[in-house]
Amino acid sequence: MDKFRNALNFIKQYVDFEEPEIQAMKNRVQWLYLKKNEVFINQGDIARTIAFTNKGYLRVYYLHDGEEITRDITPLHSFATALPSFISQKPSWETICAITDCELITIRKEDLEYLYSTYPRWERFGRRIMEEMFVESQRRIYAFITETAEVRYKKLLKHYPDMIREVPLTYIAGFLGIKLQSLSRLRKSMDWN
Amino acid sequence: MDKFRNALNFIKQYVDFEEPEIQAMKNRVQWLYLKKNEVFINQGDIARTIAFTNKGYLRVYYLHDGEEITRDITPLHSFATALPSFISQKPSWETICAITDCELITIRKEDLEYLYSTYPRWERFGRRIMEEMFVESQRRIYAFITETAEVRYKKLLKHYPDMIREVPLTYIAGFLGIKLQSLSRLRKSMDWN
DNA sequence: GTAAATATTTAACAAATGTTAAATGGTTTT
DNA sequence: AAAACCATTTAACATTTGTTAAATATTTAC
Numbered sequence: 001m002d003k004f005r006n007a008l009n010f011i012k013q014y015v016d017f018e019e020p021e022i023q024a025m026k027n028r029v030q031w032l033y034l035k036k037n038e039v040f041i042n043q044g045d046i047a048r049t050i051a052f053t054n055k056g057y058l059r060v061y062y063l064h065d066g067e068e069i070t071r072d073i074t075p076l077h078s079f080a081t082a083l084p085s086f087i088s089q090k091p092s093w094e095t096i097c098a099i100t101d102c103e104l105i106t107i108r109k110e111d112l113e114y115l116y117s118t119y120p121r122w123e124r125f126g127r128r129i130m131e132e133m134f135v136e137s138q139r140r141i142y143a144f145i146t147e148t149a150e151v152r153y154k155k156l157l158k159h160y161p162d163m164i165r166e167v168p169l170t171y172i173a174g175f176l177g178i179k180l181q182s183l184s185r186l187r188k189s190m191d192w193n
Numbered sequence: 194m195d196k197f198r199n200a201l202n203f204i205k206q207y208v209d210f211e212e213p214e215i216q217a218m219k220n221r222v223q224w225l226y227l228k229k230n231e232v233f234i235n236q237g238d239i240a241r242t243i244a245f246t247n248k249g250y251l252r253v254y255y256l257h258d259g260e261e262i263t264r265d266i267t268p269l270h271s272f273a274t275a276l277p278s279f280i281s282q283k284p285s286w287e288t289i290c291a292i293t294d295c296e297l298i299t300i301r302k303e304d305l306e307y308l309y310s311t312y313p314r315w316e317r318f319g320r321r322i323m324e325e326m327f328v329e330s331q332r333r334i335y336a337f338i339t340e341t342a343e344v345r346y347k348k349l350l351k352h353y354p355d356m357i358r359e360v361p362l363t364y365i366a367g368f369l370g371i372k373l374q375s376l377s378r379l380r381k382s383m384d385w386n
Numbered sequence: 387g388t389a390a391a392t393a394t395t396t397a398a399c400a401a402a403t404g405t406t407a408a409a410t411g412g413t414t415t416t
Numbered sequence: 417a418a419a420a421c422c423a424t425t426t427a428a429c430a431t432t433t434g435t436t437a438a439a440t441a442t443t444t445a446c
Contacts, residue, residue: 072331124309131323134326138264140334141264141333144334144337145262149432149433178432181436188395363423372403378425
């Protein structure tokens with residue numbers, strides 16, 4: 001039983017790696033275990049690592065007029081960091097926090113840069129994963145433009161049933177771009193088609 | 194006067210290239226001139242090229258219940274393609290169309306892949322530009338969650354005054370995620386602060 | 387097991403945006 | 417200049433979501 005099984009399955013969707021490249025990665029990552037509500041990256045800190053969520057759900061939010069605005073809930077087996085801060089190495093305005101107990105595979109920026117510079121296939125992986133994340137992000141913009149909150153909620157239920165089960169409704173509402181009370185009302189009056 | 198001046202200025206923000214790498218790119222791009230309302234990539238076609246908008250504005254939209262949903266208006270000096278189709282080389286569900294007369298620098302997917310495979314710095318550029326596009330996309334998601342349409346419109350006015358001048362309000366409204374009539378109403382009742 | 391804390395629901399009213407339909411204003415074509 | 421074609425505005429009414437405040441329900445800590 002390989003601890004890296006989830007991560008490797010995910011990675012191999014994008015690039016076929018040789019064994020030494022995989023080893024180089026394994027030598028440079030750290031495992032990080034977060035309890036529910038523990039913080040991965042705090043607002044004001046510099047995002048020095050990026051994480052792969054091997055287990056659990058993270059929430060990305062920032063403070064807007066004293067209110068936490070949830071921008072993202074990371075699906076299982078995906079990457080998470082405060083990217084603007086990670087790229088620029090300036091303080092982050094976003095906070096990333098564990099919604100459930102989490103098991104993260106993290107890599108420091110300098111180690112990732114080392115992989116990028118040393119192994120062209122890792123740089124290629126970086127490009128492809130970013131393309132994918134961008135496309136997904138665009139899909140979400142379409143959803144905001146064309147779908148009502150009810151439709152967005154139904155799709156979330158359909159695509160991420162586990163997530164809905166484990167994540168409090170406040171955060172789901174934030175992710176959908178509506179208030180908790182609106183989500184609650186919408187759940188009551190929903191026709192299930 | 195270098196025809197590539199805009200493009201090179203843009204590119205050099207992300208990676209410092211050597212002359213041969215720039216030449217390799219110049220040898221593989223094509224210039225494409227579109228008149229207002231001409232189509233760059235049609236729904237159902239495969240996106241075989243990606244474009245840099247040297248002049249003019251492109252609009253990305255798709256048909257939703259017989260209605261054109263504008264997902265993006267590309268700023269000057271940025272990249273545009275139907276990325277899901279470009280990546281997968283499957284038919285595009287999005288159409289990209291010239292809002293104004295356009296001057297595009299285009300490169301075919303296979304030529305871009307050649308640059309990526311041959312020059313690590315081009316692959317690095319590909320990754321960095323994708324990171325940037327992803328971050329910008331996330332910013333827009335925040336805007337949908339936290340800002341009213343009026344605030345989004347004011348920011349657009351502030352950041353892209355030229356765009357507002359050249360692009361019809363229908364498309365602006367679509368980009369903001371509201372209907373033309375709502376934008377019109379909002380413009381009338383706006384307090385200019 | 388009980389108290390405290392947190393999550394979710396409910397409701398009445400307010401604000402923002404959508405829908406439909408028509409009027410007005412500009413441009414382009416002939 | 418008139419006709420035809422766009423783009424934009426206006427208005428009345430409908431729907432969706434926000435706001436405020438409270439009531440329930442569920443979970444966590446002691």
